[in-house]
């Protein structure tokens with residue numbers, strides 16, 4: 409059985425057979441029933457969701473000689489010729505291969521001729537966004553005033569690349585990706601009729617891999633069916649599609665969270681160098697995303713195989729997801745995918761380790777009531793007056809109570825704006841809500857100002873020591889030595 413067979417056999421032949429596009433189908437059927445026919449249709453949506461299939465059904469319906477309730481009969485000459493790909497009045501063009509102005513001109517020259525045997529002459533241009541700007545312009549002229557017997561149908565995966573002047577002249581039919589449920593139901597129906605045995609997990613694995621496209625689901629099914637010899641089993645489907653066992657992914661995440669690099673590398677090694685590494689990363693990210701959502705849902709903490717992960721720090725999950733998301737882009741750069749995956753996972757371990765250490769540092773600061781304020785002062789994100797004010801202050805932190813003590817004179821320049829800025833800065837630094845009190849009982853030895861003075865003194869002492877030890881320097885300085893030391897002494901006090 410080849411892909412063509414299954415896909416062609418199950419390609420919808422009328423609107424009723426189209427799956428998962430109810431809105432589009434009923435709009436088109438209504439427009440045919442009410443004879444409200446547009447001269448240009450634009451079908452948009454991602455690949456493999458039935459844009460050209462629906463366009464063909466519409467073309468059949470427009471030219472059918474035995475239309476029933478908006479549906480083509482599939483029996484008349486016109487319907488049959490379209491089904492067989494032999495219709496003279498239904499012209500299909502792939503703009504990806506015929507995008508130039510000459511191709512478009514040749515095509516447009518045929519517009520003035522009346523249809524050979526049908527009501528309408530219908531042009532279906534697939535991947536219309538691929539046309540060159542010159543081709544678009546030529547097309548636009550014909551769209552402005554098309555002959556009454558001509559109907560254009562355009563299909564595209566990237567409608568934003570189409571000139572707005574073209575889009576505005578079309579009836580836009582936006583098709584949506586099929587849900588996993590829709591695809592599963594359709595596959596179940598097809599497999600049952602094709603006498604193919606399957607289990608539910610196999611179906612959902614195929615539906616997941618199809619990413620919203622019924623056509624992809626069918627092409628994947630072809631591969632799986634021939635490998636499994638008409639009897640689909642979960643483990644075999646996983647093997648064909650390269651979908652790792654859920655256990656592999658959860659073990660991998662566990663190793664990352666435990667910062668166990670050895671385990672991470674050994675799981676990766678077992679998974680193999682020639683598998684789909686981008687897919688493995690995506691699956692890992694799916695798991696992280698699932699856990700992150702579950703953490704905020706009530707009543708999910710039981711009967712869940714993800715229970716072990718639910719106590720993970722939500723910020724850490726966000727962090728890992730972010731790393732995965734950034735590194736996914738790298739797979740398209742053409743580097744060795746195995747290396748990209750390996751480096752991504754190592755980054756997840758290394759960075760979450762670093763973020764954890766930072767967190768534990770803050771935790772320690774929170775516990776420790778005897779904080780070293782001058783060091784914190786240099787880490788605070790302060791500027792201008794607020795910085796000067798705090799330089800002269802000593803602080804004391806007991807749990808979430810923070811007392812700031814200034815010299816008396818400082819209170820005269822301390823206003824509400826600075827207060828707000830300082831409080832925000834501290835809360836931000838300690839990552840908790842703090843209660844602030846202020847007084848004027850500053851302990852000078854505990855202020856950053858004192859610390860800075862001490863440090864400068866130390867540096868000067870060191871410089872002096874180096875100077876005194878260095879013979880060459882002594883010679884150069886010579887008689888100036890006494891004065892320089894005297895000068896420094898003045899500055900120290």
Ligand SMILES: [Zn+2]
Pocket residue numbers: 468471472473474475480481482483484485486487488
């Ligand atoms: Zn017909």
